[in-house]
Amino acid sequence: MDFATRIAAWQQRHGRHDLPWQNTRDPYRIWLSEIMLQQTQVGTVIPYYERFLGRFPDLHALAAADQEAVMPYWAGLGYYARARNLHRCAQVIVSDWGGRFPPDASAIATLPGIGRSTAAAIAAFAYGERSPIMDGNVKRVFARHFGIAGDPARRETEIRLWALADAQLADGAGQAVDMAAYTQGLMDLGATVCVRGKPRCERCPVNETCIARRDGRQAELPTPKARKASPERRTGMLLLQHDGKLLLERRPSPGIWGGLWSLPEFDAGLDAAAACKALGAAPGAVFELAAFSHTFTHFRLHVRPWYVVVSQAPAALERPWRWVDAAGAADVALPAPVRKLIDGLFAAGLPQDVMAPAA
Numbered sequence: 001m002d003f004a005t006r007i008a009a010w011q012q013r014h015g016r017h018d019l020p021w022q023n024t025r026d027p028y029r030i031w032l033s034e035i036m037l038q039q040t041q042v043g044t045v046i047p048y049y050e051r052f053l054g055r056f057p058d059l060h061a062l063a064a065a066d067q068e069a070v071m072p073y074w075a076g077l078g079y080y081a082r083a084r085n086l087h088r089c090a091q092v093i094v095s096d097w098g099g100r101f102p103p104d105a106s107a108i109a110t111l112p113g114i115g116r117s118t119a120a121a122i123a124a125f126a127y128g129e130r131s132p133i134m135d136g137n138v139k140r141v142f143a144r145h146f147g148i149a150g151d152p153a154r155r156e157t158e159i160r161l162w163a164l165a166d167a168q169l170a171d172g173a174g175q176a177v178d179m180a181a182y183t184q185g186l187m188d189l190g191a192t193v194c195v196r197g198k199p200r201c202e203r204c205p206v207n208e209t210c211i212a213r214r215d216g217r218q219a220e221l222p223t224p225k226a227r228k229a230s231p232e233r234r235t236g237m238l239l240l241q242h243d244g245k246l247l248l249e250r251r252p253s254p255g256i257w258g259g260l261w262s263l264p265e266f267d268a269g270l271d272a273a274a275a276c277k278a279l280g281a282a283p284g285a286v287f288e289l290a291a292f293s294h295t296f297t298h299f300r301l302h303v304r305p306w307y308v309v310v311s312q313a314p315a316a317l318e319r320p321w322r323w324v325d326a327a328g329a330a331d332v333a334l335p336a337p338v339r340k341l342i343d344g345l346f347a348a349g350l351p352q353d354v355m356a357p358a359a
């Protein structure tokens with residue numbers, strides 16, 4: 001039996017069948033799941049997926065919404081460019097495709113934020129199209145099974161992996177394969193059997209032809225990326241409290257946390273009271289909160305947060321800004337670490353004098 005047929009047959013017997021985005025051919029629902037699942041685990045995605053669909057049940061509901069209304073349904077999932085592209089994409093489908101999802105993988109791949117693999121997955125699940133996928137998990141399966149060395153993120157390795165993926169569906173191979181089962185099978189195999197650490201080769205449907213298994217090279221394939229030290233950045237954050245409310249600023253888009261609400265930032269080396277005055281606010285009590293770090297794809301951010309009770313609110317700021325109480329904060333899209341910080345402060349009742357003042 002060929003590679004694709006073995007994977008599809010395995011998926012039908014042993015794969016996952018009850019995920020909320022399975023058992024539908026609606027490209028909107030499939031597309032949403034594929035975008036949410038990029039760099040994010042299934043268990044994390046499920047509640048977000050259901051909440052998102054509850055608010056935006058179809059493409060037209062999403063296209064008609066303001067981006068501002070979409071972000072709270074993504075806040076906490078990270079990689080916010082995905083949400084902005086999703087929204088833009090819905091508007092493009094309405095304006096350029098008459099509100100109908102494009103009919104094949106190559107047309108889907110022209111939409112904002114949709115790469116070749118995601119387009120192929122949507123087309124396979126929605127239309128049964130014979131287009132191969134090649135996401136991170138699938139690269140691992142292919143690199144091991146076909147014994148392909150080289151960093152899979154490098155162009156030349158990627159070209160070889162895509163060529164192999166095409167070959168599994170070329171004339172004579174995988175001719176009668178159920179594309180939805182094959183595509184899901186590759187995903188399931190990468191997520192549950194051919195896993196990053198120790199693959200469970202004894203349960204693998206393609207173990208008899210696997211080169212990594214034959215040669216005992218599972219640990220060295222795929223070739224790990226050459227590690228570069230992640231750059232470090234530092235910032236100060238101001239939690240300005242006035243009249244029981246905290247000041248939020250909307251982050252510029254595109255950019256880190258673009259389109260989300262966050263706290264005003266300032267140069268971490270500067271004095272918080274001075275940063276406060278620079279915003280036009282009159283600082284009263286100033287407290288330093290516990291510092292924390294957050295890892296982004298390309299750098300690590302170290303944050304020094306300062307809680308400042310202001311006697312006079314700033315008159316105007318460059319970016320859109322708003323004052324929120326606890327209920328207001330619950331309604332806006334905040335990055336996960338900022339959400340944690342703000343919720344902690346509101347839970348403590350916006351203290352006036354219980355914290356040790358900054359030295």
Ligand code: SF4
Nearest residue numbers: 194199201204207210
């Ligand atoms: S035999 Fe092992 S290493 Fe090879 S594809 Fe299957 S799980 Fe991965």
